Amino acid sequence: MRTVLMVAEKPSLAQSLAKILSNGSCISRKGSNGACSIHEYRGKFNGENVTFKMTSVCGHVMGCDFVGKYNSWDKVDPAELFTAPIQKKEASPNLHMPNFLRREAQGADYLVLWLDCDKEGENICFEVMECTVGAMNRVQGQQVYRARFSAITDTDIKRAMQNLVSPNKNEAQSVDARQELDLRIGCAFTRYQTKFFQGKYGDLDSTLISYGPCQTPTLGFCVERHDKIQSFKPEPFWVIDVQITHPGGKSLKLEWERVRLFDKEIALMFLNMIKGSEEARVVTTTQKEKTKARPIALNTVELLRVASSGLGIGPHHTMQVAERLYTQGYISYPRTETTQYPENFDLKGTLRQQQSSPNWGDLVTKLLNEGIQKPKKGSDAGDHPPITPMKLARESDFDHDSWRIYDYITRHFIGSLSPDCRYLQTTVHFEIGLEKFSTSGNRLLDAGYTAVMPWQALSSDEEMPQFTREQTIPLDHAKLVERQTSPPDYLTEAELISLMEKNGIGTDASIPVHINNICERNYVNIISGRKLKPTPLGIVLVHGYQKVRIQNLHLLAHGY
Amino acid sequence: MIAGQKDCIKAWMLQTHRIDVQNDWLQACLDWIQEEQRESNTVNTPDSVKNLVFEQWLMSDLRELHSCCLPDNLQENIKATISGSFPLQIESIIDVGSSCYSQLQKVKGTENANVGVSADTSIQPGYWEPKPSKMLYLKLTDGTNDIQAMEYKPISSIGIDTVLGTKVLVHGDVICRRGVLLLTSDNTHVYGGEVDTLIEDNPPEQLLQQAL
DSSP states (O other): OEEEEEEESSHHHHHHHHHHHTTTOOEEEEOTTSSOEEEEEEEEETTEEEEEEEEEOOSOSEEEEEOGGGGOTTTSOGGGGGTSOEEEEESSGGGOHHHHHHHHHTTOOEEEEEOOSSHHHHHHHHHHHHHHGGGSOOOSSOOEEEOOOSBOSHHHHHHHHHTOBOOOHHHHHHHHHHHHHHHHHHHHHHHHHHHHHTTTOTTSOOSOOOOOTTHHHHHHHHHHHHHHHHTOOOOEEEEEEEEEEOTTSOEEEEEETTOOBSOHHHHHHHHHHHHHHOEEEEEEEEEEEEEEOOOOOOOHHHHHHHHHHHHOOOHHHHHHHHHHHHHTTSBBOSOOOOOSOOTTOOHHHHHHTTTTOTTTHHHHHHHHHHOOOOOOOOOOOSSSOOOOBOSOOOGGGSOHHHHHHHHHHHHHHHHHTSOOEEEEEEEEEEEETTEEEEEEEEEEEEOGGGGTSGGGSOOOOOOOOOOOTTOEEEEEEEEEEEEEOOOOOOOBHHHHHHHHHHHTOSOTTTHHHHHHHHHHTTSEEEETTTEEEEOHHHHHHHHHHHHTTOOOHHHHHTTO | OOHHHHHHHHHHHHHHHOOOOOHHHHHHHHHHHHHHHHHHTOOOOHHHHHHHHHHHHHHSOHHHHTOOOSOTTGGGOSEEEEEEEEEEEEEEEEESSSOHHHHHHHHHTOOOGGGGOOSSTTSOSSTTSOOOOOOEEEEEEOSSOEEEEEESSOOTTOOTTOOTTOEEEEEEEEEEETTEEEEOTTTEEEEEOOOHHHHHHOOHHHHHHHHO
């Protein structure tokens, strides 16, 4: 009987996949390297009965590095690193991964690759093939297959098994190219600038001053904001504060159409004109129905932003949690740029899974009864569907952070299928003398999606009292208030994520890594509110680059 | 040049453009036009002479002309109204609806586009400041007296980049509060023109920098 060797990206995934594909009947044993297990079961492949062996690697099998003699910082000129030879080395030598794979490959006839479905995973596919194909039996026809899947669910995995394709060499090679570039540029600059700064500045920790083509522009954004704050000059301005009391008793503050003025004399002039009138005249009342639109489907960058600003969880940790949730089958693949579901996605079925939840079950039932909304149009990047909950979970299943992230993902999903939030905005326009003022209030008509995403709910205004045209109301007071302009704050993590996305720095997968790096390397500190404040080292580094006239750090990331 | 022509042109300037030119200046202007005509070997029709005079007025500095039309002591009254037609020259323009700092950034081109990025995509650019509303604040002169003015109602024909030395006609019944004329598009008409020295001496960057 033939044998089909199947390789996943992580031991936990191998276990989940084997359980699904074997319908729970697989037998497991430990592998020769002590870290990976093999799960065996019988089944059908290409019409014949075979033995399946599902195992895994632990991320990348190989990494690349310079040939030994180039590892000396003192003897090697960094410039040489651009042309120095590179070799592939085992990524984690203590795992003995290539040996382990070769051993399991012996006697196998077919190979099915279950690595994660992104470029890195594709690259690992070829690493696995390097270690296994040579030791396998010769067969006629296709020997190596690739499974494509987006969630660890019964349906998705079984479907992937029925629709195997071939691995994509181009994607894999693009990762090789990136690895080589990162190595050469990163090493060369890191060594150069560390040696340059060593010993020059007593109070600067210059043991290792690293450079990376994505990490450095990330730092650049933080320092740019810092510079803007430092160079800001506050200026005084004046607003006119007017208050009236409706005959019914409610006091209202009126907003001036001119908003604010930077010249005191002119502001005083207006104040006098207004005081001279002594009363406000109602010109008109307008009512407009407004909507707050339901969110588009969730992708990685948005998840990172909300986790940082709403849940106070940093992007690196968020991704770790999301990975775990994915491996255990609770959510779909968390690294995706797509914000639009494919036509054939079973939204209702996915939603129905949440019906018995104590947290939002009744909202879900109501939604299913009334009919779900088609999710708002987003963009399809062709990688994976938006991040979606794949099975029901209870709070007791998780630790605190994992629950909060699962909770957010699910609420966002339900929200994206809910109706928009509708409210009525009433605006009353006044004239005092010839100056225009207004005041407005909101009344909720239909909470819509904000019922399941309560942090987005409209703050409830009190009812706006009734005014009639030409009605005049005496002014309670009209006074001039002086304020000052203030600088922007330090970049929040969420803002930095947006900036990186806008400028194409890093991918949805690597953005958390870069942000984490600049923190770990002491280039920025995280202060309250998850804001990033550059350290003196970080500031000096970016200013140094600017002096060398690298005006746009983000161009470096594009390889210029 | 016939004596009658000078009177004719003076009357025309007053009637068509509401500008009262002084005889000395007009004579010097006509002499210059005649000189140019001789050198370039062209002949000017009476109409083209009138237009040349008007153009010269647009390019001149009213201070040098010592022209005068505004009543004195406007600065002292809390509220006053002036009536008539007043040709004035713009000496400086600033926008008091937005901070000098942000205007300076715009002029220097150092406005940081990344400042416009916010994690909440529903917030507008420059989110930490309210949306600016333009209000121009002008210093004007009639050649002798200085006066301030502001854009009480939006005037589309004057902007923050209107060249200094531009001549405007303020006409009708114009309210003046605390020495500031309240201008609207109804009571303000832009002639055009400029004054070289004013432009050179007062680049926008410098004006904003001084205000800070």
